Amino acid sequence: MSQANRLSKGGQIDRSKQINFTFNGLRYIGYQGDTLASALLANGVDIVNRSFKYSRPRGIVASNAAEPNAIVQLGSTEAAQVPNVRATQQALYEGLSARSTNGWPNVNNDAMGLVGKLGGPMMGPGFYYKTFMAPASMWMTYEKFIRKAAGLGRAPNEKDPDIYDHYNRHCDLLIIGAGPAGLAAALTAANSGARVIICDEQESFGGSLLETADQLNGKPASEWAAQVIEQLAANSDVLMLPRTTANGYHDHNFVTLHERRTEHLADTAPKAHQARSRMHHIRANQVILATGAQERPVVYANNDVPGNLICSAVSAYIRRYAVVPGQKLVVTTGNDSGYQAALDWQEAGREVVAIVDCRANPDGDLVKQARQKGIRIIAGSAVFEAKGTKRVTAARVAAVDLDAFVIKGDVEELACDTIASSGGFSPIVHLAAHTGARPVWNDEAIGFVPGKVKGVIPAGGVDAIYSLNAVLQSGQQAALQALETCGYSPAQVDLPDATGRIEGKAAALFQVPHLKPTSRAPKQFVDLQNDVTAAGIELATREGFESIEHVKRYTALGFGTDQGKLGNINGMAITARLLGRTIPETGTTVFRPNYTGITFGAIAGRHAGALFDPERYTALHQWHLERGAKFEDVGQWKRPWYFPIGNETMHEAVARECTAVREDVGILDASTLGKIDIQGKDAREFLARVYTNKWAQLGINKCRYGLMCKDDGMVMDDGVTTCLGDNHFLMTTTTGGAAGILEWLELWHQTEWPELEVYFNSVTDHWATMTITGPKARDLLSEITDIDLAKENFKFMECREGMVAGVPARVYRISFTGELTYEINVQANYAMHVWKALFEHEDTYGLTPYGTETMHVLRAEKGFIIVGQDTDGSVTPEDLGMQWCVGYDKPFSWIGKRALSRPDTRRKDRKQLVGLLPSDPKVVLEEGAQIVFDPKQQVPMKMKGHVTSSYYSPTLGQGFALALVMGGAERMGETVFMPMADGTVHEAKIVSPIFLDPKGERQNV
Amino acid sequence: MQRYSGFGLAKHALTHNENWQRMWRNPVPKKKYDVIIVGGGGHGLATAYYLAKECGVTNVAVIEKGWLGGGNTARNTTIVRSNYLWDEAAALYEHSMKLWEGLSQDLNYNVMFSQRGVLNLGHTLQDMRDIQRRVNANRLNGIDGEVLDAQQVKEICPVLDCSPNTRYPVLGASWQPRGGVARHDAVAWGYARGADAMGVDLIQQTEVIGMRIEDGQIVGVETTRGFIGAETVGCVAAGNSSVLAKMAGIKLPLESHPLQALVSEPIKPVLDTVVMSNHVHGYCSQSDKGDLVIGAGIDGYNGYGQRGSYPTIEHTLQAIVEMFPTFSRVRMNRQWGGIVDTCPDACPILSATSVKGLFFNCGWGTGGFKATPGSGNVFAWTLAKGVAHPIAAPFSIDRFVSGKLIDEHGAAGVAH
Amino acid sequence: MFYIYCPYCGEHREESEFRPKGQAHIMRPKDPESCSDEEWADYLFFRDNPKGVHHEMWVHATGCRKFFNMTRDTVSYEILEVYKMGEQPKITAASRVVGGEK
């Protein structure tokens, strides 16, 4: 294919580097420096997509982030698919493969186009709210078709091959936008010592300088830009980030930048370990907003037909990419800058049919220049309709009275293939609005400028400052102001001189009246991507949608991937006119992040896949792995769940592990329990306040179980605390509760009782805890310790220090299984040594490693609760039948006490913890099964409780459960029922929750 | 009221859509109403609608400081389900679900209620216990629900990564087929149109700035457009409830927090159901327009700014990529925030107050959209009769004093 | 995304190092037993939740682990002051109105 629209000279492309690419399966050639859009235009591709609702053919209208139509699907392989890429922002690379996102069988001939044409009049805004209601059952079918028709590109079916990166940075000045304003600011700040970051979303710095006809110091402006870029690059305090979009402005000057690192190279990162893109999290002392202004298209009939562009895009394509997107141009404008497109077009050797200017007496310098060049200027007029379907064939022009909103003269039809329009400029205020500052209307500039935001200084076009000299000045001033705030003194920097030029006053040009009323005229598009028309807005206001936010939501104005960059202000102006209000009265809709879309992957960064969330390991993790453990996630910890041997099922493994503990000895890695070292003379008093039970009498080397409540009286944690010295305790918490409980203790200490002398320190990671439990535990331990294990010398609920396998250890005689138990604690670096030393006696004692599942069975047989499983935040100590653990007469009104005397917590029929024995011993009740007293009642049934824990007990030879049952404590021996999903009804007897050894004889041996 | 139908659309097309009527008037407020509803969100509008339709009270004003449905109603992720754990909550949300099921027809306004089913994933053994408990309770309460294993989840939602190799593998889920999503704006508009047609005055751009109370009885509200009288006032102001309560000299057990949501750019249909994960902490559905609608955690601080902090968005998308690895290359288009009024037990307040005639409907927190019809329905009844509707009765403010909380926290996880 | 000055660390740190802990200056009643159920409920659950100037507690969770107070505008999210536990705020809703700032 030849590049018919490519100029032989000029532009900032490298003609020596040809690039092959495909679009909709056809092969094309472009040059290094092209965007996909410029290359498509160079190759004369008119139709790049179909519109979303009416399936109308669409071409490229813009040259930047504002592009609403040229949204393509990129990717040469399945995994590399990227939906919704703006062709205008996609650098061309070798092998690029893109497709239109809509159009079937293809964009040029789309079947849906017919539906759009015929159904169009019925498909006004919100039409679906008014139909598809009968019969009600059909909606889900209608919806399928609606869904099919919607959406742009598609997500890939395969996992993303790329990785993404985050980078946290702090700086004094963040400059967003590297046009003349941004570059002047950066240059001014560069040698002050301040830390400066400057970013621009384009492939290269320069902004409008890369496209302008203006000169600086008598030379092309881009030369000055190049010079500045070089200077900045040499400065180590300045970080330059091209291809980097500032997407979100957040509180306290936190800005997210998205840097595209490889998207200009290929559809997947070319190098290993290379991040496809990187998010920079910037905390800036001062932000200089130099994002420039966006030209608006004019709203006229059929303004969406390919060949309709905005003027600045025409100039950009010609000057920057050496592409003239047509042969015969008509310009319609209300300001001088639209003339530049015509001048550039003519200079490129193509025909300018006319410039149509809605102003009666245009007189600026550019106007004069156009006149001199013999270009026809039709003043006081506007293009009110484009002709053509797949490409513009003519422009219909007439004199207009914009105030009266009527056409007032004869109609002239100008044959052309391109219409460039300029309705004026909208400062790109988005970022300044992200934290809620409303943009402020500027009458002079006919546009919204940024509202005041602390720490943000607008400069240049974004502040409606447009003449190049003033823009440069404004950039410099912004930098000076920012530097002063940050406490730096700037070096002297001279700005270049721009060719001065007199601009005529711009007119406010939004929608052009048609010969027919808006509702009957051919479609006048406001938001191209969402097919929102002026008639649609008119209908919305007619139906009572008067707030601009209602108009937005009823019509979808500004909802697309472009977020209405071209359409919003026009839509607001049209709404204002229809409601007889001013534009500032009508206001804007809310600008929100992102300025342009960012992939989920980029936002997630490295926190994906294996690094999604930390996995916490105990010191024995490797051993568990080698032993083939299955793991359970408990918080972030990986805990062995059970240790299958060979092909054992979980049930078999757990039965074996349980039996081993009851008959021989088992071992559990209990290192994940939270451990808090408590020192200070008031430690004991503190414990008495945060636990429900008493601590005053606990002797040295004695252990005690404690229950912790919130001040609402509900159980929040439990664990054993040991008195190590009069002023020294070691508290244990649940695995999941560890961090929270430490913070809880600090909270009460720091805020309520700072007078108590006590310090809390986490030692969770320091101590590894190995629990050996079972009748043979003593014999096993005696093999490797010097501690006197004799029953009378080391009693139940006591602690001893001594050597275990040559390692200094603290051993606690506490039991969560009901068996004789020693919890061996050693400094974690020695855990593996001790663990292995124990396993040297594996065969002698039948030492069996067990996991959390067996632990659960064993503790449930003893009626020991698990906070969070047998409780749910609505359970008091009394509900658990743990009155023995509540010190009602303690002097201090401990946390949770007062709440226990509220009317509801005193109720007799609260749900209470009980045991359940299924009538059929083979049945293991479902955890979470709901309990009813009367199984014959109709649904909705009166539920009286639920099963909290349920297991098969190899020791009891049957299933058993713990449950919370209304008034359960008084219902011992009664039968309850559990109607299950499959229709069966289980039956069980309420029994004591202690199923085994109620006197505790086994653990006391 | 102009009736809507496919036929009507065709007819209006012939006259270039020039004859559509207003959906609601823009009335000048009267001096006095029988009932004033403060807050023109979905709940307030539904309350007005049912007051007029079912309780015969039509001399009603809804006073809205901004635009109708512009609060949380405009900002939520539109998940509708009724599979709540506790009987009281289940009754309320199921009442709502039943109303959803005929709502488009009742309002003659298509609210696009799409019963595409809701999956609540379980990733830990405790998650699965909670799921079993909740689904069992739902079943015995007459609410549809099933417990699924990972394989069954995968069949319903093929794009979800159900492999055992993820950080927190999907162990199973609860599945409520009748759950789904609805077009949130349309819900507000449909109720507004219906209420307006029965004579309710919808007064927009008017803020309530004071409460006039005489001898412990409310007599009206001060607004930015002057005093408007009524001896029954229902405050349905979501995140702003505490502010209104303060005007009446009362305190509520509420905190207003930012809750954020985001949407992707529109893509072709990939996700046909609603997927929620409390553990991995994100949830997602795809709107009929094609955007993925995503939400997650609440920001921990109080905020009335309709925006939250960026790390919340980051964590949410990490969760989404973890659950749906193929969405990694999809782009996030827009994020926003609402102001949710959270209650200590994650259940709402539908209650009389110490001021006679002054009622509050609030505390819906992160999950009240689904309740819009039911809440409006029972609150209308409550306002009309002056005593709580039986379904509303357990949700009185008194529960915080007596201790009879309805704690949905541990039970239902994310309460959206 | 807040930038918070920790009064103990003496410098600004990123929000992700901190955790908000709700309304500040909520004193646990000195004698809970003599509280009515209403008073106890008030202490447990009822909050000011103001729109505007708010005093709240934060903890520097991954830094110095200290709790401190902050006066913050809940609409603009501007942090007006931070102060240590046990200290009183200098800026209040009343002082802001008097000072004519807002």
Added chain:
Amino acid sequence: MSNVAVFDQNAGMGVLAESPLAHVSGVKGGHTPGVVIREKAFLGYLTLRGNSEDVSFQDGVKQALGMPLPTEPMRLHQNQHKASSIQWLSPDEWLIVVQGGTEYETEMALRAELTGHFAVVNISGGQTLLTLSGSAALEVLHKSTVYDVHPRNFPVGKAVATTFAKATAIIRRPTEDTWELIVRRSFADYCYRWLIDASQEFGVDYE
């Protein structure tokens, strides 16, 4: 003394100790790796709590450690040979790092010098220390922590407890071109994998 239980938890020779990263096999970074990561295993760690405004406390610490107590936030003090250090963690909390095996001695020395309300806790089993050096070490920190690690804000002699990826860590700058990370045992594997992942584009060496 008897109020608090103290004992020498060090096993000494003959017992094989395993650092939290004992299981990782390491990565080779080629000729000029941008990032060099090394584990300094088995150091002694003590948490010290006390009242920094109390002069006798300050003196006692100095006596016991031969280093003054850092009272300025984020300050790191090292002894002459940089073999031990004490850093500020909070107004009443410090981290002491000593040669492995000397933590008991150090604790006893502190306890001998200090009076009144204070606490010393041995936490040697609960952490490990990684050093980061190489031309890209700073880049990796930028990727990993929200703290401002720019050399201007992070001079030699600073030590900060902050977030590290999704865990927490202490970041220290003992010398011009070396950074230290102290991570908790249970998070060590995660931090290690994170570091390797974030460093790989620069070439990383870990043994």
